[in-house]
Amino acid sequence: MTRPAPTIRRRDGAPGGDWPASVPALLRRIYAARGAHDLQAAQPRLAGLLPPDALSNIDAATVLLADAIVQGGRILVVGDFDCDGATACAVAVRGLRMLGARDVVHAVPNRIVHGYGLSPGLVDALAQLSPQLLVTVDHGIACHAGVAAAKARGWQVLVTDHHLPGEALPPADAIVNPNLPGDRFQSKALAGVGVIFYVLLALRRRLREAGAFDGALPDLSTLLDLVAVGTVADLVPLDVNNRALVSAGLRRLRGGQGCAGLQALIEVAGRQAARLTTGDIGFGIAPRINAAGRLEDMAIGIECLLTDDAAQARTLAATLHGINAERRAVQQSMLDDAEAAVAGRPPVDPSAIGVCLHDPQWHPGVVGLVASKMKDALHRPVIAFAPAEPGSPQLRGSARSIPGLHIRDVLAAVDVAHPGLIERFGGHAMAAGLSLRLEALAAFERAFGQAVAALLDPALLRAEIVTDGALRPSEFDIVHAAHLRDAGPWGQGFPEPLFDGEFAVVDWRVVGGRHLKLSLRLDGRPAPVDAIHFGAWREVAPAPRERIVYRLAPDDYRGGDAVQLLVEHREPLAV
Structure with missing residues (x-):
């Protein structure tokens, strides 16, 4: 199966x-193309953060927490096994202790043993902790049975989550989720770590009004390094509110004020803290935290984020680095299997509009990465399945979608049309998870294909690359490259600048066994510019002249005033 060549479209944006x-003219044009027409919209600050008041049930949530703190009751924070869940857990534990909680413990499900979220089995495993209040972070909205099991033990339950709710809500004492029906909070894009941060802001205010603090208020802004990492890692849209949170967190990390664990992870990932970007978080820090939840136990990642001991943080970061290397090897093997599985499928087969992949040897912790890579390669919605554990008839699936198709809505449509076929599902517009039995896979694949065909506009099956147009010859310099790097944070909904242009290929070679190094000449610029196309070693030799989609970046390898183009896409041009 192959996908047609993408369409390249340029953004509109008058730099008014x-x-x-x-602020240089180039940035004004780029910001305007993203709907930002002044500095506050382009680079929002914490002073402009939305207040927590509009979050549904925020008062009930803070009453639960304040009562537990005043009474000295045990608060159990239950995290999730991805980076958002790990950072949310660390923010909750650190923040509650800052606000006076004397007995805060935490736990996280093991992906293989407990499955996703607060399950009855996890509640049983946590029974010995006997909490007064259980707080979920980055999950819980779909955990009806687990919440009911916790309530049956006499525990109070506070759910903090950002995933889309189903038709019914779990029987918690309070639920804080900006995506609840009727919720008035203006930003629906908060990550799980953002939701618990907002709960802490509201809790601090309640405690302050009750006279809990004699001196200065606890400074919750010290948690924003973790908020930034979790928000970027979860690929939620970086609206104005999220960009304010992420910007503040990046400033802490760049200033060496991040927690010991994040500073150790920056070091082991080979990144420069002083110049840290959202790309460094997404491709350097987050994968190392995520790897623990995928292959081992996310408890390792959470401990790394909670320790204040620099030596222990470096030890834990090194462990996470090693797990991530193992994850990459497992992922590549699974990707090779997936590519072989789809190689013979015809490109326009209607049954292949929604692609389901399964291998009994795959690891359930890595199927999301495989689904994401195959979605990018095929420009089709993809679900990758693996056994919940070796030899198990229970399958865990991870779904990734293309723009314009709400993947959770697709799963909901399957569930309505075929009740009981899916045992459990939940997620976002672009990513979701589900579980089903092995014997149901063939029926699910047919139902999934039908649901996708019914909900997807066929025009969306042709990928589109949206660029910021061409750079002027005078803009290929370190000044503009540094401005572009530092002008973010860039991310979902506020994409990093991407340019396109026509270049003559002066020279090229394969480097590192996998990457294509190019020397390009632009009309009107006498000196050639270096470029690199990562992972392009399998492609045909470059044409003498090509249209290239690229990012402009400082060349950290050569240093000084050197710049390079990071190639995203190439098309040959007639000479």
Whole structure:
């Protein structure tokens, strides 16, 4: 199966608005194309954060927490096994202790043993902790049975989550989720770590009004390094509110003020803290935290984020680095299997519009990465399945979608049309998870294909690359490259600048066994510019002249004033 060549479209954006002279014309144009026409919209600050008041049930949530703190009751924070869940757990534990909680413990499900979220089995495993209040972070909205099991033991339950709710809500004492029906909080894009941070902001206010603090208020902004990492890692849209949170967290990390674990992870990932970007988080820090939940136990990742001991943080970061290397090897093997499985499928087969992949030898912790890579390669919604544990007839699936198709809605449509076929599902517009029995896989694949065909506009099956147009010859320099790097945070909904142009290929070679190094010449610029196309070693030799989609970046390898183009896409041009 192959996908047609993508369409390249340029963004519109007149560089109008009210800008200080320090913002160069290139950035004004880029910001305007993303709907930001002044500095506050382009680079929002914490002073402009939305207040927590509009979050549904925020008062009930803070009453539960305040009562537990005043009474000295045990608060059990239950995290999730991805980076958002791990950072949310660390923010909850650190923040509650800052606000006076004397007995805060935490736990996280083991992916293989407990499955996703707060399950009855996990509640049984946690029974010995006997909490007064159980707080879920980054999950819980779909954990009806687990919440009911916790309530049956006499525990109070506070659910904090950001995933889309189903038709019924779990029987918790309070639920804080900006995506609840009727919720008035203006940003629906908070990650799980953002939700618990907002709960802490509201809790601090309640405690302050009750006279809990004699001196200065606890400074919750010290948690924003973790909030930034979890928000970026979870690929939620970086709306104005999220960009304010992420910007503040990046400033802490760049200033060496991050927690010991994050500083150790930056070091082991080979990144420069002073110049840290959202890309460094997404490709350097987050994968190492995620790897623990995928192959081992996310408890390792959470401990790394909770320790204040620099030596212990370096030891834990090194462990996570090793697990991530193992994850990459497992992922590549699974990707090779997946590519072989789809190689013979015809490109326009209607049954292949929604692609289901399964291998009994795959690891359930890595199927999401495989689904994501195959979705990118095929530009089709993809679900990858693996046994919940070796030899198990229970399958765990991870789904990834393309723009314009809400993948959770697809699973909901399957569930309505075929009750009981899916045992459990939940997620977002672009990513979701599910479980079903092995014997149901063939029926599910047919139902999934039918649901996708019914909900997907066929025009969306042709990928589109949206760029910021061409750079002027004078803009290929370190000044503009540094401005572009530092002008973010860039991410979902506020994409990193991407340019396109026509270049003559002066020279090229394969480097590192997998990457294509190019020397390109642009009309009107006498000196050639270096470029690299990662992972392009299998492609045909470059044409003498090509249209190239790229990012402009400082060349950290050569240093100084050197720049390079990071190639995203190439098309040959007639000479």
